[in-house]
Amino acid sequence: MLAVFVARRAASFRNRLQIALPGVALAGCLFGVAPAHAFSLDDVTARAKKLAGQPYAAPVSNLPPVFARMQFADYIKIQPKMDQVEWKGDATPFKLGFYHQGMHFSTPVRISEVVDNRVQEIRYEPGRFDFGDLKLDRAATNKLGYAGFRVMYPVNRADKLDEVMSVLGASYFRVIGKGQVYGLSARGLAINTGLSEPEEFPAFREFWIERPKPQDKHLVFYALLDSQSATGAYRFELRPDNNAVLKVQARVFMRNPVKKLGIAPLTSMFLFGPNQMRDANNFRPALHDSNGLSIHTGDNEWIWRPLNNPKYVALSMFQVNNPRGFGLMQRGREFAAYEDLKDRYDLRPSAWIEPQGDWGRGKVELVEIPTPDETNDNIVSFWTPDQLPPKGTPIKADYTIHWTMDERGAVTKDLAWVKQTLRTAGEITQANLIRHLDGSLGFLVDFEGGPLADLPPNAPVQASFSVGDNAEVIENVLQPNPVTKGYRATLRIKVKDPNKVVEMREALVLDGKQVSETWSYQIPPGTALSTPSQAVK
Template identity: 35%
Template sequence: MADRQRREFLQLAVGGALAASLAPSGSSSAAAEPLGQPVPFSADTVVKMAVELASKPFKAPEAPLPSIFSDLTFDQYASIRRVPGAAIWSDQKLGFSLEPLHRGFVYTTPITINIVENGMAQKVIYEAANFDFGKLEPPAVLGDLGFSGLRILKASEQGFEDAAIFQGASFYRARAHAQPFGVTARGLAIRTGDEPGEEFPLFREFWVEKPNPAANTLTLHALLDSTSVTGAFRFTLRPLEATIIDTETTLIARAPVDKLGFGAMAAAYLFSALDHRLVDDVRAGVYESTGLQILSGSGEWLWRPVSNRETLQISAFSDLNPRGFGLLQRSRSFDAFYDDDTHWELKPSLWIEPIGDWGEGDLRLLEIPAQAETNENVIAQWRPKAGMAAATSLMIAYRQFWCWSPPSRPPLASCVSSRRGKVGNRQRFAVEMQGDLFADPAKAAAASADVRAAPGKIVSVRLFPNKDRRSVRVVFDLDPGSETYSELRLTLSVDNQAASETWLYRWTA
């Protein structure tokens, strides 16, 4: 069951709730969904609900769905669109509007959506008239089908544009202005890549606070449920130069649980100049993220390029109180991809900064073999060393930056390109480090490289400084001998002082 769920979620993730096919609502020609009876809502409402839910056995949400929607293909589901003007708050000049998303395709699990105003919450009631079903011919009377998720739009000079989408289990994604959707985040991951199989927590219900138009923030509460845990989430979204989402989480364990994943994120990666498994493609590269950036608790900047592997690869970077991590898209040139349709160079980077101390654990990176770009096969998450005992609670908070470039950056030269190819029995790597220091020809010429391999042997290291590019390119050969893998590490220094972030990579045969 877990394997099937993973395949489904990896396939649908790049579609991102098919957001790209859903145009923002335009002029008003329909009314937003009706609201139910108001009930009291306060800051601790969702926490109390999570505690109550944890005292009972898990039961998956159930709601009948006409077969015309449950049996949809991807394209048929994409044809279901919101009627222009049907977005909640679209005519109230609040800076945001909301579009509940239809159920169908693999998005059959219902989720309740509520609007909160003046301490009262009202359920959003499904209204078929607010959807254009295209060539589909649903029954005349559908009743209240509920929703599969929520799309958040922000006001812009052109009207409204996408800011974030929450849909499918606990998956969600956001973007900065002028970006397409890309990397996907998850509220909570459990046993990703571990036996007896992954558990997929889901959001059962949302509460969206009506925003103050002067604040430029939107607050979303969510109730999480799963076999092992329940949880209360509070997301505070601020669409600035980057879209910032502050996440505050309270988890309650139904049963003993370990192998938790916080700040989980996933990106699609098919091929690049670093790997050549799939090269029969007119494009130069296909990937949403170039690599995993880590700012360790000790202040060391690590860069780990990601790759599409022959076999599942799991890497763990042990740390104490990490200061930041994320899957970043550093390839911002069209020439890196030559893809006029997807424009991978525009995809968001996702950078996370923990709030408070996270203790001991590791940054876990999974690289899953993929044959198609519709699979989000690169997964990163923080895995705490300690799990949770039954009936205990845990609080964790962090800030997400969905951005062109993270606000925190290495003060030293950073990797802008990683390439690999075979030369005889050796593996040749070319790693380019770029930084203002190397604009000085004397500094660039004085750079030295420390390249290590374990196992295997580094047999050649050459440096090529380039003043115009403010970079030093390091070309080295790995002789793996009879080994089938090697952990590589590269750093640059000038006058015995660190001059670059630490480049890490696992070569596999």
């Protein structure tokens, strides 16, 4: 079953467009007549609750063969015509473009706009699209529709529209701010992620988008989610800026029991980095959309978990009641850290989830899936409640997603943070001063910022650390780093059984008080190899 799960996740198709499972459309209009009251989340919530009490109706593809057989290289040739975008004649700075059906997007989603509290469907028109050099019978598009939409806004220059949000496939969406390029994705809901059985992908079936007023700097839209096990109502409020902000209100109803429900899920890619030996044939020092999971617990602890590309599926759980925040982050913004002019990993944003209100007892979970290349999203993180409410009672989750390149700004200024984690083969210096690899593993952790820069050279900073039973600590040295005005911890260990996991934690302490976030690292089974010839590919 594990192989089935990995294969299912590996089918996640990226290439700068998130593709998972298709969104689907309802058979009929949910709101056939304009409501007499202001359209709101309550309208969608009522529909989601009613839908949860009905048997699940699986979507049926309406794609003709020429679209169903389409490959990605042809699909991306279908682009929206800029002179046919929604609201092109309106003064609002926001415009809407659409994604066409095709390939995995086998059923349409219904998209309506809300104007003065009146709901009107945005009808599919093939004339909105440029099909490039595709050899298509134009009659084949007569009964097709939209697969999703794009939000355009002049975030970089006042005279140029930029795509700042993409909503496409299942419940996936991506957002970028000024100077950023698309990287990791968010989802509406995750079901049974990280289990040996196939994951369930809920889909946004219908959207309602409020037409912004000319002076508005935000865009509001609603979504109805449906799947075999759950339904949901969502309100989104997008504010593009240097760091884009997306406010989310979710109301989820369970249709059937599930083994695991993931709230505010994030999906990303990690192939390799300085903490995991890379392919010697690749010129890039690092290749990832995110390189760590950051958690701010309800008990006010800050945790940093560097990511891995494991040999087998790895699941990490952090008991976090009433989380204050968590996110998949891209720490390290220097171009030299990636050396990639084509994909610009240095410009891909982090996503920081900030819960609103108390979420109760639960866990932040991290799923790491092996991948041979960067085309698969192999990292998933989410919060899962310890208990679900009874059927008919919604799970209420309000949160804000910050899409940012200011990772340091997400961590409290009162603590030092982990700037980088370096992995190396462990070594000893012989009597003749020649270095000798001794079969151990070495980790160098650079802490910087917060109170460290103002400490005197002789400050009694100490390293508080713990290592699991599957490893022996050979050396743990803490020394000031004059280059960063921080501290470098060097931890050398010998793994007892490389087929078992190793957990490690380290933090800086001064006068009995923790002055850094907690570095929490896992060596997955099968990856405790210390020489370059044994490096994980």
